[in-house]
Amino acid sequence: MKPLLEVRGLRKSYAGVHAVDDVSFAVVPGSITGLIGPNGSGKSTAIDCIAGFQKSDAGRVFLDGAEITGRAAHEVARAGLMRTFQTVRIYERLSLRDNLAIAAQQFDDAGWRDELLRTARYRRAVAAAEARARELIELVGLTRYAEAEAGILSYGQKKLVALAAALMPRPRIVVLDEPVAGVNPTRIRDVEAVLRQLNAAGETFLIVEHNVEFITNLCHHVIVLDQGRKLAEGTAAEIHADPRVLEAYLGIAPEADDAQRRGAA
Amino acid sequence: MKAIALLIAALAAGALPLLTDSNYILGIAVSAAIYTVAAAALNLIYGYTGLLSFAQLGFWGIGGYAAALTVMSFGGTFWQGLLWAALVNAALALAIGYPTLRTGRHAFVIVTLTFALLVNLIARDWVELTRGPLGIPGLPAPSVLGFEFHSTARFYWIAWGYAVLALGGLYALCSSRIGRTLVAIKQNEPLVRAQGISPMPYKLAAFAVSAAVTGTAGGIFAFHLRIIDPLFLDFYYMQTFLIMVIIGGAGSFWGVVAAGVALSALPEVLRFSTDFRMIIYGLVLVVAMLVMPNGIAGWLQQRRLARLRAALQ
Numbered sequence: 121m122k123p124l125l126e127v128r129g130l131r132k133s134y135a136g137v138h139a140v141d142d143v144s145f146a147v148v149p150g151s152i153t154g155l156i157g158p159n160g161s162g163k164s165t166a167i168d169c170i171a172g173f174q175k176s177d178a179g180r181v182f183l184d185g186a187e188i189t190g191r192a193a194h195e196v197a198r199a200g201l202m203r204t205f206q207t208v209r210i211y212e213r214l215s216l217r218d219n220l221a222i223a224a225q226q227f228d229d230a231g232w233r234d235e236l237l238r239t240a241r242y243r244r245a246v247a248a249a250e251a252r253a254r255e256l257i258e259l260v261g262l263t264r265y266a267e268a269e270a271g272i273l274s275y276g277q278k279k280l281v282a283l284a285a286a287l288m289p290r291p292r293i294v295v296l297d298e299p300v301a302g303v304n305p306t307r308i309r310d311v312e313a314v315l316r317q318l319n320a321a322g323e324t325f326l327i328v329e330h331n332v333e334f335i336t337n338l339c340h341h342v343i344v345l346d347q348g349r350k351l352a353e354g355t356a357a358e359i360h361a362d363p364r365v366l367e368a369y370l371g372i373a374p375e376a377d378d379a380q381r382r383g384a385a
Numbered sequence: 386m387k388a389i390a391l392l393i394a395a396l397a398a399g400a401l402p403l404l405t406d407s408n409y410i411l412g413i414a415v416s417a418a419i420y421t422v423a424a425a426a427l428n429l430i431y432g433y434t435g436l437l438s439f440a441q442l443g444f445w446g447i448g449g450y451a452a453a454l455t456v457m458s459f460g461g462t463f464w465q466g467l468l469w470a471a472l473v474n475a476a477l478a479l480a481i482g483y484p485t486l487r488t489g490r491h492a493f494v495i496v497t498l499t500f501a502l503l504v505n506l507i508a509r510d511w512v513e514l515t516r517g518p519l520g521i522p523g524l525p526a527p528s529v530l531g532f533e534f535h536s537t538a539r540f541y542w543i544a545w546g547y548a549v550l551a552l553g554g555l556y557a558l559c560s561s562r563i564g565r566t567l568v569a570i571k572q573n574e575p576l577v578r579a580q581g582i583s584p585m586p587y588k589l590a591a592f593a594v595s596a597a598v599t600g601t602a603g604g605i606f607a608f609h610l611r612i613i614d615p616l617f618l619d620f621y622y623m624q625t626f627l628i629m630v631i632i633g634g635a636g637s638f639w640g641v642v643a644a645g646v647a648l649s650a651l652p653e654v655l656r657f658s659t660d661f662r663m664i665i666y667g668l669v670l671v672v673a674m675l676v677m678p679n680g681i682a683g684w685l686q687q688r689r690l691a692r693l694r695a696a697l698q
Contacts, residue, residue, distance in 0.1 A: 171579065197581035209576040211569050222569050225562050226581035235561040246562070268693055289581070 122185070124149040124324050125170070125201070125293055130179035132165050139165040140176070141348035147293065147341075152315065152325045154335040154356075157345035158369060163328045164206055166345070167297055171203045172196040184292060198226060200292035204282045204299065206328075212271035216262060219270050219281055220253035221246070223288035249288070256284040260314055276303035280311070293324045300334050312338055332369075336360065344368070399545050402538040411537045412609075413653050418541075418548040419606045421645030423622075424629035425555050425638070426598040431627075432635035433564060434591045435571030436490060440481065440497035441599050442623035443504035444474045448600030449607035449617050450508065453521050458514075463527035467604045474600030478593040486588045501623065508615040520614025527608060540609055547605055551598050552642060558594065559638050567591055568636060632673055634682025644681060 123146035132140040140162040147153045157163050169176040172193035180189045188196050197203075202223075211219050228249070234242035257266050260280040265273060270281055279299055286294050299315075300308045308331070315325060315338060329335050335342060336356040344351045344359060346368040352359060359365055401414055423445060430438045451473050452466030461469075485496045508515050515521070526535040527543065534540045558564055569577050570584045577584055607613040625648070633644030651669065655662045677684035 173575070173578075192583070193575075193578040194581050194583045197579055203579050205575070205579070209573050209579075211572045211576070213572055214565070214568065218565060222562075222565060222577075222582075223580045225566070230562075232563060235563050236557050238561075242562075269690060272690070272694060285580070 121148050123147060123182075124184055125326065126182040127166070127170060128180045128182075130166060130169055130181070131177045132162075132169055132174065133177060138348045140169065143179075143345065143348070143350050145343045145350065145353065147324060147326050149292075149324050150319070150322060151340045152319050152327065152338050154339035154342040155326060155328045155345065156330070156332065156335055156342060156359075157351070159330075160347075161345040161368075162348040163345055164297060165348075167203065167295055167328055170196075171201060171295060194226075197291075201295060202286040202289065202291040202293075203295040204279075204286050204297055206297040206301065208275065208278045208282050210270045210278050210281050210285070213269060215268060216257055216266050216270050216273075216281055217250065217253050220256060220285050220288050221249045223285040224249045224252060227289040252288060253284075256287055259317070260284050261310065276307045279303055280307075280314075283311070283314070287318065287323070293326060295326045295328070297328045298330065299327060300329065300331055308334060395549050399542075399549070401545075402541050406538065408537045411541050413650065415537065415541050415544040415609050416606075417646050417649035418544040419602045419609070420625055420629065420649050421642055422548050422551045423599050423602045424626045424633070424641050424645045425552055426595040426602070427626045428630045428633070428635065428638070428641040429555060429559065429567075429598075430591050430595040432630055432637070432641065433559060433567040433571065434588055436486075436588065436592070437494045438497045438592065438595065439494065439623060440478070440500045440596070441626055442501040442618060442620065443497075444478070444596045444599040445603035445606075445622055446501075446504050446508060446618040447474055447477065448603030449613045450515060450521075451600065452604030453524055453607050453613045454514070456524065457521055463525075463608060464529070467601050470600040470604035471597040474596040475593040478596035479589060482589050482592040486585060486592070501618070505615060505618040508618055515615075518615055520612055520616075522612040524608050524611045524613065544605060544609065547601065551601070555594075555598065556638055563587070563590075571636075628670060630680075632670065632677075632680055634677075634680025634684075634686075637680065637682030637686075640680055640682030640685075 125147040127146070128144050130140050130143045131138070143162070143166055155163050155166070165174065168174040169179075170181050172188070172191050172195065175190060180187060182188065183196070183199050183201055186199065188199055188201070191199070211222070214222075225245070228245040230239075230242045230245040233239070234245075254266070257263055260283065262273075262277060262280060265277070270278065273281065279302075283296065283299060286296070300311055303311065312334065319325060327335065327339065339356055341353070342356055342359045343353045344362075344365050351368055352362045352365050354362070398418075402411060405411065423441065427438065427441050430436050448470035451470040452463065455461040455466035455469050456463055481496065481500055485493050509517055511517070526533050526540070528534065534543055566577070566582060566587055570587055574584055603617070607617060610617075629645045629648050630641050632648060633641035635641075652662065652666050655665050658665065679687070
C-alpha cells in the first residue's frame, strides 16, 4: 500500500552526536504505527524533524506523496499532520472547549474579515468547531469539565485534552509523543480504547512511547530506534522475539536473561 | 443584554458635557478617555499577546508630533494629522516588529524600550523638525464643516467619539477568534504552531494595531494640551498605561477599561490632601497589587475558579 507518511534517510546531529542517523520508515494509511526505543534513541528528535520543529541535516519526508521536508511547523500541520508533545502542551488558562476550538480554526474558510464582522461564514465555522469539540470531549470522557479552565485538570486528563485537540481538524495523521507517559495505569486503558475506536473510524496514528505493553497492545507495526539508528521493524510479535531489541532495551542478551532466571530459581 | 448595557454606558459618558460645564471635570474626562484607549491598546499587545512593549510611549509621542506637524508645518487638517499619526505608527511597528519578534520576548522588551528613548531623543534634538525643547505651541482647535471644537466641552466629544470607536474596534478584535489566538500565542507558542497557525502575522498585526491606536490617541491628546514638546514623551505616560493594564488585569478587556477610567480619576479624587495626594495614590496601587496580584479581572477570575473547583469536587 502507498504510505501515508514516508521518511527517507533522516539525519540530525548535535555537535557531532548523531541523534538521528539515517532513519527510514513508512506509515501505512489506517494503521497504528509505533516508534519505540530506549531513552536518547532519537525518537523525539525524529518527530521534531518530521513535524518541522527542527531542521534535519539530511533526508526527506513525504506526507501522502507530497514532500514536506524542511517546511515550517505550521505548514506541516496545515498539510494534515497534527502532533502532540512529550511534556503535555495545552492552553492552561483557556477552557477545554477553547483549547479544542483553536486547534481547528486554521482549517476552516473564515478569514479575518469574517472574524471582525461576525459574518455568517464565521458563525458557521464557530458552530461547526463547537460541535466537533463537544463530540471529542465526550469521546475522551471529559464532558463535565468542558467549560472549565484546562489548568485545573490532572496530568493524565491534560494528555487527553492534547489528544482531542490534535484530532479536531480531522488530520490525515496524528503523531502522539508519549501519550501515556505519566498517565495513571487505569487511564492508559481508556486511552487505548479511544485510540482503537478512532483508528477503526479510519484515523492513522504514529505513536512514540516508552510503555512497551501499550505499544504491543495497540500497534500494527513497530519501528525500534537505538542510538539514532533503526534497529528493527515488524509486527509487535516479531519485535518481541528479536534478540537485538531485547539487548538494546534491557541491556542484556536473552541468553543471559535465561541464565539469570535459572540462577534465581 | 451586554450590548445594551454597553450602549447605555457609552451614551451616558457622551452626555457628560450636558451634565457639567466645569472645564476641570471635562479635562479629566478627556484624559480618562484618551488614557483608557492607550491602555486598551497596550493591553492588546501585552495583556493578550504577552509582549511587553515600551514602544507605546514612542508611538504616543510620534502620534502627537505627527498630528501637530501635519497642521503646523504641512498645512493639513487635524483629521489628516490623526490619519498620519495612525499610519506612521503602524508602519513603524511593522518595521520594528518584523525583525524583533523573531527573537525572544526579552529582546522585544529591550528593543521597544530603546525605541521609546530614541523617539524622546529625536523630539529633543531634531530641532529643525520638532523645534526641540521649545516645542510647538498654539495648536489650533480642530474643526469640521465650520464647527469648531474650541472649548473643553466640545473637545470632549472628539475624545469620547474616538474612545467609543477605538474601544469598540479593539473589543471586536479581542473577543473574536483572533483575540483568542493571541492569548494562545502568549500561553503556548509551540502548540499554536503545531496547530497550523503561524504566530508571526498575529503578533505583527497586534503590534501594528496597538501602535496605530496609541498614536491616534497621542495626536488627539496633543491638541487637547494645545502644545507639544519633549515632555509629551515623559515616562509618566508609559507608566500610567502600564499601571492601568496591570491593575485592571492584563488580558481582560473590560478590567483594563474600568481601571483606565478609575485610575484617571483617582489622583484627582485625592486632591483633598495636596501634600499626601501622590503618596496615597502610591499606597492604593501597592495595596491593590498585594490584594489582587493579577488585577481586578484576575481576582474575579480566581473567585470564579475557586467556585468551579468546589463544584467539581
